[in-house]
Amino acid sequence: MEEALRQQALQRSRKALDLMARSQLDADEQQAVVDDCRINFERYVNPGILEYRKSCSTDYTAVEWRDEGNVFYDIHGKQFIDCLGGYGIYMLGHRHPTVVKAVTDQLQHQALHSQELLDPMRGYASELLAMLTPGDLRYTFFCNSGTEANEGALKLAKLHGKRKKANHTNGIISCLRGFHGKSFGSLSITGKSAWREPFYPLAPNVRFVPYGDADALDKELDICDTIGLDIAAFVAEPVQGEAGAHVPPDDYFPKVREICDKWGVLFIADEVQTGMGRTGTLWGIDHWDVTPDIMTMGKALGGAVIPVGCFISTPEIFEPFMENPYLHTTTFGGNPMATSAVIGALHATLEEDIPGQAAAKGAWLRERFLELQGKYPELLEEVRGLGLLIGLEYCSEAAGYAVATGLFGEGVLTGGTLFSAKTFRIEPPATLTQHEMDEIVARLDRVMGHVQEEVRAGRIAAE
Numbered sequence: 001m002e003e004a005l006r007q008q009a010l011q012r013s014r015k016a017l018d019l020m021a022r023s024q025l026d027a028d029e030q031q032a033v034v035d036d037c038r039i040n041f042e043r044y045v046n047p048g049i050l051e052y053r054k055s056c057s058t059d060y061t062a063v064e065w066r067d068e069g070n071v072f073y074d075i076h077g078k079q080f081i082d083c084l085g086g087y088g089i090y091m092l093g094h095r096h097p098t099v100v101k102a103v104t105d106q107l108q109h110q111a112l113h114s115q116e117l118l119d120p121m122r123g124y125a126s127e128l129l130a131m132l133t134p135g136d137l138r139y140t141f142f143c144n145s146g147t148e149a150n151e152g153a154l155k156l157a158k159l160h161g162k163r164k165k166a167n168h169t170n171g172i173i174s175c176l177r178g179f180h181g182k183s184f185g186s187l188s189i190t191g192k193s194a195w196r197e198p199f200y201p202l203a204p205n206v207r208f209v210p211y212g213d214a215d216a217l218d219k220e221l222d223i224c225d226t227i228g229l230d231i232a233a234f235v236a237e238p239v240q241g242e243a244g245a246h247v248p249p250d251d252y253f254p255k256v257r258e259i260c261d262k263w264g265v266l267f268i269a270d271e272v273q274t275g276m277g278r279t280g281t282l283w284g285i286d287h288w289d290v291t292p293d294i295m296t297m298g299k300a301l302g303g304a305v306i307p308v309g310c311f312i313s314t315p316e317i318f319e320p321f322m323e324n325p326y327l328h329t330t331t332f333g334g335n336p337m338a339t340s341a342v343i344g345a346l347h348a349t350l351e352e353d354i355p356g357q358a359a360a361k362g363a364w365l366r367e368r369f370l371e372l373q374g375k376y377p378e379l380l381e382e383v384r385g386l387g388l389l390i391g392l393e394y395c396s397e398a399a400g401y402a403v404a405t406g407l408f409g410e411g412v413l414t415g416g417t418l419f420s421a422k423t424f425r426i427e428p429p430a431t432l433t434q435h436e437m438d439e440i441v442a443r444l445d446r447v448m449g450h451v452q453e454e455v456r457a458g459r460i461a462a463e
């Protein structure tokens, strides 16, 4: 390496290290970070991200810098109430003290693991999950994200299929509009063309049924049986998150359980988004008292401090991984940073009754949103959801964008996205205060009033 290049790289990394060590910057320094950030994204991250921000934000150069509780601040100090919750990670709010303490305490003596000796925090975290998940779910494999959790669950289900029948075709049935991640296996069971089409062909023998329709699942399993396609597992989210907070009929999951048992098919519950209290119970599937065969988790599992995912299953189904624990591994899976965060997150979740808070605050917010629907009926078509996984469906994509953008300007962040702009999600932390909830509703009311006028004047498309 040339000495000049080495010096230049050292100077850059020193600058970033210095910045990390500081929370307060003067106005010139703040602007310098914004400029650096914009240029670095343009040149080295992905200029497409900046283009996307331009279309969905009133200030696409907003750079995040600091967070606490249920709010975060951009580098200039503008406060945002977090109604996006990092797409579902901030159940406990930002930098919850119990989780931060767990992780920093652990960091004082060990960060990552040898992968040869036994790591005790992985044991404690697994024990807690076995205690807190339904039925006989007991053995946990830790990984680093939700999509990896689903990859592992699919592999485990396929091993189970092969165990029952050597030439098992190991098909999977998933749900239309279900979202399970973007790595190859998880994408193959994700039911939305926008994410799938560019990558065809995906994994074989994956079939899709409408979400919430148990008879359709039964019929599809009958078809698969008739054509000789053995199905290893059916995968579903307890509430469809990315699809826009779709809650299934009350009898859906009990029927799913019966149908899976009837056909000898495993039921995988993807709790990546619905877990850790999001929908008002610790796990989404708890609403219906149903025990899945495999459950996958991620997002809020690490208390919004350390990324972590996992899947958990019964001793019987997990057996192939016991016979050969190296059949499925990942370098960082179950590391002490991640598992100390899981322990801290579960502790805080239980101690503060996060599911109960999500249920009560979600019900309160949904009532207020329904009142707003009554006030602006042409604009807001539907209010859906369970607990703090709420979807607001607007009359048009343009109107949905306009409301999300208006809220951004008002200091409330929501999840308006490029592909489902008509519906945006309200997924705040369960630790929201009453004052913050009042503010969210008041600001939404203001923005909707303005967008309604624009729609009426024909400046924003109504359909």
Ligand SMILES: Cc1ncc(COP(=O)(O)O)c(C=O)c1O
Residues within 6 Å of the ligand: 087, 145, 146, 147, 148, 150, 179, 180, 181, 182, 237, 241, 242, 270, 271, 272, 273, 274, 298, 299
């Ligand atoms: C239900 C569900 N499963 C899986 C995933 C993928 O998780 P990750 O983005 O951590 O890979 C998501 C992400 O949104 C999700 O909502």
